Amino acid sequence: MHLTISRDHPSPIPTQIAAEIRAAVANGTLAPGDAVPSTRALAQQLGISRGSVVTAYDQLEGEGYLLTRQGAPTRIHPELAVAERPQTAALSGLPRKVARPRISLKPSPGNAGAIRSATWRKAWREAAKHPGADVDNAGEPELRSAIADHLRLARSMAVAPEQIVITGGSREGLMCILLSLGASLRVGVEDPGHPGLRRVIPLLGHEVVECATDGDGVVVKELPSDVDALLVTPSHLYPFGAAMPAPRRAELLEWAVRTRTTIIEDDFNTELRYRISPQPTLSSLATNADVLTLGTFSTLLSRELAAGYVVASAATAAALREIRDILGVPVSAVTQRAIAHLLDDGVARRTSSAVHRGLAQRREVLNEQLVPLFKGARLAPGDGADLTLRFGTPKERDEFEQRLREAGIESGHESTLWTNSGDGLVLSFAHLSADDFGKSLEAVSQTITTLGRVQKGT
Known part of the structure; x- marks a missing residue:
């Protein structure tokens, strides 16, 4: 007191x-x-x-x-x-408990229960054994080496640890890249596309330039020639659900060389979108193009890990490390060593296989139990477990969302997840535990059935 x-x-x-x-x-x-x-x-x-x-x-x-x-x-x-x-x-203090829905079906990176608690505890114990040493602001050498090996085995990327810079996640990685490229940049983004990273661009005083896309990704022939950088998600195209094919990738890289534009590749969710092997990154295909790849540990290891990395080209590696030196260490050394242990131990690759099996099973359940119940239901292409529900009127959508909220279920909106998207609801089942998956499945099914009776007057 x-x-x-x-x-x-x-x-x-x-x-x-x-x-x-x-x-x-x-x-x-x-x-x-x-x-x-x-x-x-x-x-x-x-x-x-x-x-x-x-x-x-x-x-x-x-x-x-x-x-x-x-x-x-x-x-x-x-x-x-x-x-x-x-x-x-x-209002002067924060409440101890904040009322919120019990289960959130908003799309979220990562998958619940992918790594066992015992595995995490072992990783932390191994990380804590190492005595404190000089800090490298670009990242612990053990982690950068582990990432280089992981990318070589999982993505066929031949990179040196010196080309890797550890960040506090994809958003911070993009901030570091843009800071290294200069001031007052014109940065191209996919339209439609994922809004998560594009929101970072104007915060740093740069101009967002929307670039048209089709089913194969950005339309290269329509790209402006005066952008300084282009942010793309070649392995996760919205709303088509596919990946950028090899010919379009080659065309994009040729354009980047010709216009001297830096390509920023957001590689989120890539390894979990393919049951056999993900397509190679743009940086692994590039010869003379300046390509930087943003990676994250949220998908493979845990969505609660605020950690990621940038794979920098030789042209920007030095500038990126300088920025990282100024900003300091983004992730604690113990956390970095724990992640390194999980990568070296093969946990990430084993997790990828296990998650693929789990997502395939969930997609099958959704296809059988929910899609037939709702006329406007569409299971997202690819290997995820996202269900989009579209309604005849906004009133019907709002009523459906309210019924779900009363049942303790929170849903996502298309309009907040993607630019130039529809106004339906997006229900993601990928990140849920087995128990929450069953409960949310039952709640959504009951809501569809109940509202169907109400609308038909039965």
Whole structure:
């Protein structure tokens, strides 16, 4: 407790202590049930005699503010009736619990339960064994070497550890890239496309240039020649669900060389979108083109890991490392070594195979149990487990969403997930635990059935 006590105050010290505690209860600093310091501890903290504190506590106990029990801490009386504070006072602190839907079906990177807890614990133990050493702001050498080996085995990318820079995730990786390229850039983005990273661009004072796409990715013939960089997702094209084919990739790289444009390749979710082998990255195909690849650990390891990496070309590796040196270490050294252990131990590759099997099973269940129930349901192409529901009117969509929310289910909106998209709902089942998958499947099914009866008047 932070109490203001003064020997120069006209009131006795015990009176001051009691008044301060009453005020703390009134303004919400102390709540019913909270423990207060022992008389000895508070006396030592305030530099006063213990007798003064005992006198104050006795007074407060008599007034019903404190509850004392033998062998238990003294507490603010749990049954103390506290007057409701003004709204302005209530806003001054954060609530301990925030009401939110029990299950979120908003699309999210990563897959729940992909790595066992025991495997994580082993990785942390191995990471903690290493003594602290000099910090490399570009990333722990063990992790950069592990990523280089992983990319060689999983993506056929021959890169040196020196070309890899560790980041705090894809957004921070993009920030570092743009900072290394200069100021007042014109950055091309896919239209339609994923809005997650494109929102970073104007924050740094750069101009977003929308570039048309078709079923094969960005339409190279229509690309402007005066952009400084182009952000693309060749392995995850919206709304077509496919990947950029080899001829279009070659055409894009030729254009990049000709126009001297830096290509920024967002490689999110790639390894989990292909049951056999993902297509090679643009950087592994490039010869003279300046291509940087953004990678993340959210998909393969955990969506709670705020860690990623950039694979830099020789042309920008030095500038990117300089930016990283200025900004400092983005991820703790222990976390980096734990990730390195998981990569070296083959956990990421085994996880990829296990997740593919799980996603295939979930797609089959969705196809059999939900798609036939709803006329406007469409299972997203590829290997994911995202279901799009489109409605006849916004009112029908809002009613459906409200019914799901009442059942504890939160859904995503097409309009917030993709640029120039529809206004339907997107329900993603990929990241759920087995238990939540079953519960959400039942809730969505019941909602479809119930609203179907309501709309038909039955």
